[in-house]
Amino acid sequence: MWTILILVSIAAVSAEPKVFYGEKVFRVFPQDNKDVEVIKSLADNAKLDFWSPDSVDLVQPGKFADFRAESQVAYDIQALLEQSEIPFEILINDLQDTLEKQRDSTTRAVHSYEKYNNLDTINAWSANIAAQYPSLVSRSQLGTSYEGRPIYLLKVGSSGTNKKAVFIDCGFHAREWVSPAFCQWFVKEAVSSYGVDGQFTSLLNNLDFYVLPVLNVDGYVYTWTSNRMWRKTRSANSGSTCIGTDPNRNFNAGWCTVGASSRACDDTYCGSTPESERETKALANFIRANLSSIKAYLTIHSYSQMLLFPYSYTYSLAKDHTELNNVAKGAVDALTSLYRTRYTYGAGGTTIYLAAGGSDDWAYDAGVKFSFTFELRDTGRYGFALPETQIKPTCEETLLAVKYIANYVQNNA
Ligand SMILES: [Zn+2]
Numbered sequence: 001m002w003t004i005l006i007l008v009s010i011a012a013v014s015a016e017p018k019v020f021y022g023e024k025v026f027r028v029f030p031q032d033n034k035d036v037e038v039i040k041s042l043a044d045n046a047k048l049d050f051w052s053p054d055s056v057d058l059v060q061p062g063k064f065a066d067f068r069a070e071s072q073v074a075y076d077i078q079a080l081l082e083q084s085e086i087p088f089e090i091l092i093n094d095l096q097d098t099l100e101k102q103r104d105s106t107t108r109a110v111h112s113y114e115k116y117n118n119l120d121t122i123n124a125w126s127a128n129i130a131a132q133y134p135s136l137v138s139r140s141q142l143g144t145s146y147e148g149r150p151i152y153l154l155k156v157g158s159s160g161t162n163k164k165a166v167f168i169d170c171g172f173h174a175r176e177w178v179s180p181a182f183c184q185w186f187v188k189e190a191v192s193s194y195g196v197d198g199q200f201t202s203l204l205n206n207l208d209f210y211v212l213p214v215l216n217v218d219g220y221v222y223t224w225t226s227n228r229m230w231r232k233t234r235s236a237n238s239g240s241t242c243i244g245t246d247p248n249r250n251f252n253a254g255w256c257t258v259g260a261s262s263r264a265c266d267d268t269y270c271g272s273t274p275e276s277e278r279e280t281k282a283l284a285n286f287i288r289a290n291l292s293s294i295k296a297y298l299t300i301h302s303y304s305q306m307l308l309f310p311y312s313y314t315y316s317l318a319k320d321h322t323e324l325n326n327v328a329k330g331a332v333d334a335l336t337s338l339y340r341t342r343y344t345y346g347a348g349g350t351t352i353y354l355a356a357g358g359s360d361d362w363a364y365d366a367g368v369k370f371s372f373t374f375e376l377r378d379t380g381r382y383g384f385a386l387p388e389t390q391i392k393p394t395c396e397e398t399l400l401a402v403k404y405i406a407n408y409v410q411n412n413a
Helices: 002-013 033-045 071-083 095-102 119-132 178-193 198-206 217-225 278-289 321-339 359-366 388-412
Strands: 024-028 049-052 065-069 088-092 137-144 150-156 164-170 207-212 294-302 306-309 344-347 370-376
Touching (some): 033 071, 065 071, 071 088, 119 137, 119 150, 137 178, 150 278, 178 198, 178 207, 178 294, 178 370, 198 207, 198 388, 207 388, 278 359, 294 359, 294 388, 306 321, 321 344, 321 370, 321 388, 359 370, 370 388
Parallel strands (some): 294 370
Antiparallel strands (some): 137 150, 150 207, 306 370
16 A cells, blocks of 8 residues: 555656757748648648647748647658758757746746746735735636636726726736736736826726736646646547647637637647636636626737737628727837837738637627737747746836727727
8 A cells, every 4th residue: 555655656756847858949931832731741740839820720821830849850850841942940959958048037036027937826926916915906716727726816906986997818828938927017017006107007096907817727837847838728628538628719709610620639629619618718707797897808928929909710800990900009019119029910810810719809709899919029039938038028018018008998998
Protein backbone atom coordinates (compact mmCIF):
# COMPACT_ATOMS: atom_id res chain seq x y z
CA MET A 1 0.00 0.00 0.00
CA TRP A 2 2.68 2.49 1.02
CA THR A 3 4.84 1.44 -1.90
CA ILE A 4 1.97 2.21 -4.26
CA LEU A 5 1.41 5.59 -2.67
CA ILE A 6 5.09 6.44 -2.91
CA LEU A 7 5.24 5.35 -6.54
CA VAL A 8 2.16 7.40 -7.36
CA SER A 9 3.61 10.47 -5.72
CA ILE A 10 6.90 10.04 -7.57
CA ALA A 11 4.98 9.80 -10.83
CA ALA A 12 3.08 12.96 -9.98
CA VAL A 13 6.26 14.87 -9.14
CA SER A 14 8.10 13.71 -12.24
CA ALA A 15 5.34 14.98 -14.57
CA GLU A 16 7.63 17.69 -15.88
CA PRO A 17 6.42 20.39 -18.26
CA LYS A 18 6.90 19.65 -21.94
CA VAL A 19 10.15 20.98 -23.36
CA PHE A 20 10.60 22.49 -26.81
CA TYR A 21 14.28 21.94 -27.63
CA GLY A 22 14.97 22.36 -31.32
CA GLU A 23 11.40 23.29 -32.14
CA LYS A 24 11.13 26.02 -34.72
CA VAL A 25 8.50 28.57 -35.63
CA PHE A 26 8.29 29.16 -39.36
CA ARG A 27 6.67 32.02 -41.20
CA VAL A 28 5.65 30.99 -44.70
CA PHE A 29 4.41 33.20 -47.51
CA PRO A 30 2.18 31.08 -49.77
CA GLN A 31 1.96 32.78 -53.17
CA ASP A 32 -0.90 30.79 -54.68
CA ASN A 33 -3.26 27.88 -54.07
CA LYS A 34 -0.59 25.39 -54.98
CA ASP A 35 1.58 26.69 -52.12
CA VAL A 36 -1.40 26.53 -49.75
CA GLU A 37 -1.90 22.89 -50.72
CA VAL A 38 1.76 22.12 -49.99
CA ILE A 39 1.41 23.70 -46.54
CA LYS A 40 -1.77 21.71 -45.90
CA SER A 41 -0.08 18.46 -46.82
CA LEU A 42 2.83 19.40 -44.53
CA ALA A 43 0.36 20.02 -41.72
CA ASP A 44 -1.26 16.64 -42.33
CA ASN A 45 2.03 14.76 -42.23
CA ALA A 46 3.90 16.59 -39.47
CA LYS A 47 2.01 17.72 -36.39
CA LEU A 48 2.21 21.44 -37.03
CA ASP A 49 0.94 23.89 -34.43
CA PHE A 50 -0.48 26.95 -36.18
CA TRP A 51 0.18 30.19 -34.33
CA SER A 52 -1.27 32.57 -36.90
CA PRO A 53 -3.79 31.99 -38.38
CA ASP A 54 -5.28 29.71 -35.72
CA SER A 55 -5.54 26.70 -38.02
CA VAL A 56 -4.10 25.38 -41.28
CA ASP A 57 -7.63 25.54 -42.71
CA LEU A 58 -7.38 29.34 -42.56
CA VAL A 59 -4.15 29.66 -44.56
CA GLN A 60 -4.68 31.74 -47.69
CA PRO A 61 -2.52 32.67 -50.67
CA GLY A 62 -0.97 36.12 -50.29
CA LYS A 63 -1.10 36.04 -46.47
CA PHE A 64 1.69 34.76 -44.27
CA ALA A 65 1.20 31.91 -41.83
CA ASP A 66 3.21 31.09 -38.69
CA PHE A 67 3.50 27.58 -37.36
CA ARG A 68 5.56 25.61 -34.86
CA ALA A 69 7.26 22.41 -35.95
CA GLU A 70 8.73 19.76 -33.68
CA SER A 71 12.49 19.27 -33.84
CA GLN A 72 12.35 15.90 -35.61
CA VAL A 73 10.51 17.36 -38.61
CA ALA A 74 11.86 20.92 -38.67
CA TYR A 75 14.69 20.23 -41.12
CA ASP A 76 12.50 18.19 -43.45
CA ILE A 77 9.99 21.01 -43.51
CA GLN A 78 12.67 23.53 -44.29
CA ALA A 79 13.90 21.32 -47.15
CA LEU A 80 10.39 20.87 -48.51
CA LEU A 81 9.67 24.58 -48.42
CA GLU A 82 12.90 25.26 -50.29
CA GLN A 83 12.11 22.53 -52.82
CA SER A 84 8.61 23.92 -53.37
CA GLU A 85 10.03 27.46 -53.62
CA ILE A 86 7.64 28.75 -50.98
CA PRO A 87 9.21 31.85 -49.40
CA PHE A 88 9.71 31.45 -45.67
CA GLU A 89 11.66 32.69 -42.70
CA ILE A 90 12.42 31.13 -39.35
CA LEU A 91 10.91 33.30 -36.62
CA ILE A 92 12.12 31.18 -33.73
CA ASN A 93 15.05 28.83 -34.11
CA ASP A 94 14.79 27.06 -30.76
CA LEU A 95 11.53 27.58 -28.93
CA GLN A 96 12.85 26.24 -25.63
CA ASP A 97 15.61 28.82 -25.69
CA THR A 98 13.13 31.60 -26.53
CA LEU A 99 10.75 30.46 -23.78
CA GLU A 100 13.54 30.49 -21.22
CA LYS A 101 14.44 34.04 -22.24
CA GLN A 102 10.80 35.06 -22.01
CA ARG A 103 10.99 35.27 -18.21
CA ASP A 104 13.39 38.18 -18.33
CA SER A 105 11.86 40.31 -15.60
CA THR A 106 14.32 41.08 -12.83
CA THR A 107 11.70 41.47 -10.09
CA ARG A 108 11.74 38.93 -7.27
CA ALA A 109 8.25 39.78 -6.01
CA VAL A 110 5.71 36.95 -5.98
CA HIS A 111 3.22 39.12 -7.84
CA SER A 112 4.36 41.75 -10.29
CA TYR A 113 2.58 43.67 -13.01
CA GLU A 114 5.70 43.30 -15.12
CA LYS A 115 6.00 39.55 -15.10
CA TYR A 116 3.81 36.60 -15.93
CA ASN A 117 1.92 35.46 -12.83
CA ASN A 118 0.48 31.98 -12.38
CA LEU A 119 -3.20 31.48 -11.56
CA ASP A 120 -2.76 31.14 -7.81
CA THR A 121 -0.82 34.40 -7.76
CA ILE A 122 -3.44 36.15 -9.91
CA ASN A 123 -6.25 34.89 -7.65
CA ALA A 124 -4.43 36.04 -4.52
CA TRP A 125 -3.80 39.41 -6.19
CA SER A 126 -7.47 39.88 -7.12
CA ALA A 127 -8.58 39.07 -3.56
CA ASN A 128 -6.00 41.52 -2.26
CA ILE A 129 -6.81 44.44 -4.50
CA ALA A 130 -10.52 44.08 -3.71
CA ALA A 131 -9.68 44.11 0.02
CA GLN A 132 -7.35 47.07 -0.39
CA TYR A 133 -9.74 49.25 -2.42
CA PRO A 134 -13.22 48.24 -1.18
CA SER A 135 -14.86 51.42 -2.45
CA LEU A 136 -13.55 50.87 -5.98
CA VAL A 137 -13.11 47.13 -6.48
CA SER A 138 -15.23 44.13 -5.62
CA ARG A 139 -14.62 40.50 -6.51
CA SER A 140 -17.23 37.89 -7.31
CA GLN A 141 -17.16 34.44 -8.82
CA LEU A 142 -18.38 34.31 -12.40
CA GLY A 143 -18.51 30.54 -12.45
CA THR A 144 -16.51 27.36 -12.07
CA SER A 145 -14.29 25.74 -14.68
CA TYR A 146 -14.46 22.19 -15.99
CA GLU A 147 -11.77 21.12 -13.52
CA GLY A 148 -13.56 22.90 -10.68
CA ARG A 149 -11.54 26.09 -10.39
CA PRO A 150 -13.28 29.36 -9.52
CA ILE A 151 -13.39 31.96 -12.31
CA TYR A 152 -13.18 35.35 -10.63
CA LEU A 153 -14.57 38.63 -11.88
CA LEU A 154 -13.64 42.08 -10.65
CA LYS A 155 -16.01 45.02 -10.77
CA VAL A 156 -14.09 48.28 -10.85
CA GLY A 157 -15.70 51.70 -10.48
CA SER A 158 -16.97 54.16 -7.90
CA SER A 159 -20.33 53.32 -6.33
CA GLY A 160 -23.39 54.56 -8.14
CA THR A 161 -26.67 53.41 -9.57
CA ASN A 162 -27.68 52.82 -13.18
CA LYS A 163 -24.10 53.00 -14.39
CA LYS A 164 -23.19 51.88 -17.86
CA ALA A 165 -20.60 49.12 -17.93
CA VAL A 166 -17.62 48.00 -19.99
CA PHE A 167 -16.78 44.30 -19.87
CA ILE A 168 -13.13 43.29 -20.39
CA ASP A 169 -11.95 39.71 -20.43
CA CYS A 170 -8.51 38.16 -20.66
CA GLY A 171 -7.11 34.66 -20.87
CA PHE A 172 -9.44 33.03 -23.40
CA HIS A 173 -6.56 31.20 -25.06
CA ALA A 174 -4.27 29.67 -22.49
CA ARG A 175 -0.91 30.37 -24.13
CA GLU A 176 -1.56 34.07 -24.74
CA TRP A 177 0.08 35.06 -21.47
CA VAL A 178 0.28 38.78 -22.12
CA SER A 179 -3.52 38.90 -22.06
CA PRO A 180 -4.05 38.20 -18.32
CA ALA A 181 -1.12 40.56 -17.70
CA PHE A 182 -3.15 43.33 -19.34
CA CYS A 183 -6.25 42.74 -17.19
CA GLN A 184 -4.12 43.02 -14.05
CA TRP A 185 -2.46 46.14 -15.39
CA PHE A 186 -5.81 47.74 -16.16
CA VAL A 187 -7.06 47.27 -12.59
CA LYS A 188 -3.81 48.61 -11.14
CA GLU A 189 -4.06 51.71 -13.33
CA ALA A 190 -7.70 52.21 -12.39
CA VAL A 191 -7.13 52.15 -8.64
CA SER A 192 -3.95 54.24 -8.76
CA SER A 193 -5.44 56.83 -11.13
CA TYR A 194 -8.70 57.36 -9.25
CA GLY A 195 -8.73 60.85 -7.80
CA VAL A 196 -5.39 61.59 -9.47
CA ASP A 197 -5.99 61.42 -13.21
CA GLY A 198 -9.00 63.44 -14.33
CA GLN A 199 -9.96 61.32 -17.30
CA PHE A 200 -9.68 57.95 -15.55
CA THR A 201 -11.52 59.32 -12.49
CA SER A 202 -14.36 60.46 -14.71
CA LEU A 203 -14.50 57.06 -16.40
CA LEU A 204 -14.64 55.28 -13.04
CA ASN A 205 -17.32 57.65 -11.77
CA ASN A 206 -19.49 57.17 -14.81
CA LEU A 207 -18.82 53.57 -15.78
CA ASP A 208 -18.35 50.21 -14.15
CA PHE A 209 -15.60 48.03 -15.57
CA TYR A 210 -16.06 44.31 -15.27
CA VAL A 211 -12.60 42.78 -15.53
CA LEU A 212 -12.17 39.03 -15.91
CA PRO A 213 -8.43 38.35 -15.49
CA VAL A 214 -8.46 34.72 -16.68
CA LEU A 215 -11.45 33.04 -18.31
CA ASN A 216 -9.83 29.76 -19.36
CA VAL A 217 -8.37 29.01 -15.93
CA ASP A 218 -7.80 25.29 -16.52
CA GLY A 219 -5.96 25.93 -19.77
CA TYR A 220 -3.88 28.67 -18.16
CA VAL A 221 -2.80 26.39 -15.32
CA TYR A 222 -1.96 23.71 -17.89
CA THR A 223 0.37 26.09 -19.73
CA TRP A 224 2.26 26.59 -16.47
CA THR A 225 2.42 22.95 -15.39
CA SER A 226 2.43 20.81 -18.51
CA ASN A 227 2.42 22.41 -21.94
CA ARG A 228 3.24 26.08 -22.49
CA MET A 229 1.70 25.91 -25.97
CA TRP A 230 -1.80 24.81 -24.89
CA ARG A 231 -4.65 26.92 -26.30
CA LYS A 232 -8.03 25.32 -25.54
CA THR A 233 -10.04 24.50 -22.45
CA ARG A 234 -9.33 21.20 -20.66
CA SER A 235 -12.70 19.47 -20.94
CA ALA A 236 -13.03 15.85 -22.03
CA ASN A 237 -14.65 15.16 -25.40
CA SER A 238 -16.93 12.17 -25.73
CA GLY A 239 -15.79 9.72 -28.38
CA SER A 240 -12.29 11.22 -28.49
CA THR A 241 -9.14 11.04 -26.42
CA CYS A 242 -8.35 14.63 -27.40
CA ILE A 243 -8.95 17.26 -24.77
CA GLY A 244 -10.46 20.70 -24.93
CA THR A 245 -12.54 23.12 -26.97
CA ASP A 246 -11.50 26.44 -28.44
CA PRO A 247 -13.44 28.86 -26.22
CA ASN A 248 -13.39 31.48 -28.96
CA ARG A 249 -15.20 29.17 -31.38
CA ASN A 250 -17.76 28.06 -28.79
CA PHE A 251 -20.23 30.97 -28.85
CA ASN A 252 -23.55 30.99 -30.61
CA ALA A 253 -22.61 33.24 -33.50
CA GLY A 254 -22.67 31.32 -36.78
CA TRP A 255 -21.41 28.52 -34.56
CA CYS A 256 -19.05 26.08 -36.31
CA THR A 257 -20.08 27.20 -39.79
CA VAL A 258 -16.74 28.62 -40.93
CA GLY A 259 -13.16 28.96 -39.66
CA ALA A 260 -13.80 26.47 -36.89
CA SER A 261 -13.29 22.74 -36.68
CA SER A 262 -15.74 20.02 -35.72
CA ARG A 263 -12.83 17.67 -34.94
CA ALA A 264 -12.12 17.41 -31.22
CA CYS A 265 -8.38 17.05 -31.77
CA ASP A 266 -8.09 20.39 -33.56
CA ASP A 267 -7.02 23.58 -31.87
CA THR A 268 -10.05 25.42 -33.27
CA TYR A 269 -12.56 22.76 -32.17
CA CYS A 270 -15.94 24.47 -31.77
CA GLY A 271 -17.21 22.11 -29.05
CA SER A 272 -20.16 19.75 -29.03
CA THR A 273 -22.72 22.57 -28.87
CA PRO A 274 -22.57 26.37 -28.48
CA GLU A 275 -21.58 27.20 -24.88
CA SER A 276 -20.68 23.57 -24.25
CA GLU A 277 -17.83 24.79 -22.05
CA ARG A 278 -18.53 25.81 -18.47
CA GLU A 279 -16.27 28.82 -18.92
CA THR A 280 -18.00 30.22 -22.01
CA LYS A 281 -21.43 29.42 -20.57
CA ALA A 282 -20.61 31.37 -17.39
CA LEU A 283 -19.41 34.35 -19.41
CA ALA A 284 -22.43 34.34 -21.72
CA ASN A 285 -24.82 33.98 -18.79
CA PHE A 286 -23.27 36.98 -17.06
CA ILE A 287 -23.48 39.18 -20.13
CA ARG A 288 -27.06 38.08 -20.83
CA ALA A 289 -28.03 38.93 -17.24
CA ASN A 290 -26.40 42.38 -17.49
CA LEU A 291 -27.30 43.39 -21.02
CA SER A 292 -29.10 46.51 -19.86
CA SER A 293 -25.88 47.98 -18.44
CA ILE A 294 -23.06 46.46 -20.53
CA LYS A 295 -22.39 48.79 -23.46
CA ALA A 296 -18.97 47.55 -24.50
CA TYR A 297 -17.31 44.15 -24.66
CA LEU A 298 -13.53 43.97 -25.02
CA THR A 299 -11.80 40.63 -25.31
CA ILE A 300 -8.01 40.57 -25.09
CA HIS A 301 -5.95 38.09 -27.11
CA SER A 302 -2.49 37.93 -28.66
CA TYR A 303 -0.69 38.11 -31.02
CA SER A 304 -0.68 40.14 -34.27
CA GLN A 305 -1.38 43.77 -33.23
CA MET A 306 -4.92 44.11 -34.45
CA LEU A 307 -8.15 45.64 -33.25
CA LEU A 308 -11.10 43.78 -34.69
CA PHE A 309 -14.84 44.21 -34.51
CA PRO A 310 -17.84 42.23 -35.88
CA TYR A 311 -18.28 40.37 -37.97
CA SER A 312 -15.95 37.43 -38.13
CA TYR A 313 -18.53 34.77 -39.01
CA THR A 314 -19.63 36.56 -42.17
CA TYR A 315 -18.32 39.13 -44.63
CA SER A 316 -21.57 41.08 -44.15
CA LEU A 317 -21.06 44.46 -42.55
CA ALA A 318 -22.36 45.00 -39.04
CA LYS A 319 -25.15 47.55 -38.90
CA ASP A 320 -22.88 49.84 -36.86
CA HIS A 321 -19.87 49.20 -39.09
CA THR A 322 -19.04 52.84 -39.80
CA GLU A 323 -19.21 53.87 -36.17
CA LEU A 324 -17.24 50.82 -34.98
CA ASN A 325 -14.63 51.50 -37.62
CA ASN A 326 -14.31 55.11 -36.47
CA VAL A 327 -13.99 54.07 -32.84
CA ALA A 328 -11.38 51.45 -33.79
CA LYS A 329 -9.41 54.06 -35.71
CA GLY A 330 -9.48 56.44 -32.74
CA ALA A 331 -8.43 53.66 -30.37
CA VAL A 332 -5.58 52.56 -32.62
CA ASP A 333 -4.39 56.16 -33.08
CA ALA A 334 -4.31 56.53 -29.29
CA LEU A 335 -2.42 53.25 -28.91
CA THR A 336 0.11 54.09 -31.60
CA SER A 337 0.78 57.56 -30.18
CA LEU A 338 2.85 56.13 -27.31
CA TYR A 339 5.47 53.85 -28.89
CA ARG A 340 4.53 54.00 -32.59
CA THR A 341 3.38 50.37 -32.44
CA ARG A 342 1.60 49.61 -35.71
CA TYR A 343 -1.86 48.11 -35.49
CA THR A 344 -4.32 47.14 -38.17
CA TYR A 345 -8.03 47.34 -37.52
CA GLY A 346 -11.32 46.47 -39.14
CA ALA A 347 -14.08 43.89 -39.27
CA GLY A 348 -12.69 40.47 -38.36
CA GLY A 349 -13.82 38.59 -41.46
CA THR A 350 -12.28 40.99 -43.96
CA THR A 351 -9.25 42.01 -41.87
CA ILE A 352 -8.02 38.51 -41.05
CA TYR A 353 -10.28 35.62 -41.99
CA LEU A 354 -13.73 34.20 -41.37
CA ALA A 355 -14.03 32.50 -37.99
CA ALA A 356 -17.38 31.64 -36.45
CA GLY A 357 -18.32 31.25 -32.80
CA GLY A 358 -16.28 34.15 -31.43
CA SER A 359 -17.32 35.97 -28.29
CA ASP A 360 -17.15 39.43 -29.91
CA ASP A 361 -19.68 38.53 -32.63
CA TRP A 362 -21.91 36.84 -30.07
CA ALA A 363 -21.85 39.84 -27.72
CA TYR A 364 -22.58 42.20 -30.60
CA ASP A 365 -25.56 40.18 -31.79
CA ALA A 366 -26.76 39.95 -28.18
CA GLY A 367 -26.93 43.75 -28.14
CA VAL A 368 -23.51 44.95 -26.94
CA LYS A 369 -22.77 47.46 -29.67
CA PHE A 370 -19.14 48.30 -28.90
CA SER A 371 -17.66 44.86 -29.21
CA PHE A 372 -13.93 44.56 -29.95
CA THR A 373 -11.20 41.94 -30.02
CA PHE A 374 -7.67 43.06 -29.27
CA GLU A 375 -4.73 41.06 -30.58
CA LEU A 376 -1.83 42.47 -28.56
CA ARG A 377 1.91 42.41 -29.33
CA ASP A 378 3.80 41.29 -31.19
CA THR A 379 3.66 40.55 -34.91
CA GLY A 380 5.56 37.26 -34.64
CA ARG A 381 9.13 37.96 -33.55
CA TYR A 382 8.31 36.22 -30.27
CA GLY A 383 4.64 35.39 -30.78
CA PHE A 384 3.30 33.65 -27.67
CA ALA A 385 6.76 33.79 -26.10
CA LEU A 386 6.67 37.58 -25.69
CA PRO A 387 9.36 38.57 -23.16
CA GLU A 388 8.24 39.94 -19.82
CA THR A 389 10.12 43.18 -20.50
CA GLN A 390 7.46 43.89 -23.14
CA ILE A 391 4.55 43.59 -20.71
CA LYS A 392 4.82 47.20 -19.52
CA PRO A 393 4.94 48.93 -22.92
CA THR A 394 2.29 46.56 -24.28
CA CYS A 395 -0.07 47.32 -21.39
CA GLU A 396 0.64 51.05 -21.42
CA GLU A 397 -0.24 51.42 -25.08
CA THR A 398 -3.23 49.08 -24.88
CA LEU A 399 -4.59 51.04 -21.94
CA LEU A 400 -4.74 54.16 -24.13
CA ALA A 401 -6.91 52.33 -26.64
CA VAL A 402 -9.19 50.89 -23.94
CA LYS A 403 -9.58 54.31 -22.33
CA TYR A 404 -10.41 55.80 -25.72
CA ILE A 405 -13.19 53.25 -26.24
CA ALA A 406 -14.47 53.66 -22.66
CA ASN A 407 -14.54 57.42 -23.07
CA TYR A 408 -16.48 57.06 -26.30
CA VAL A 409 -18.94 54.74 -24.56
CA GLN A 410 -19.29 57.19 -21.67
CA ASN A 411 -20.27 59.95 -24.07
CA ASN A 412 -22.14 58.06 -26.77
CA ALA A 413 -23.65 54.80 -25.55
ZN1 LIG B 1 -6.59 34.16 -28.74
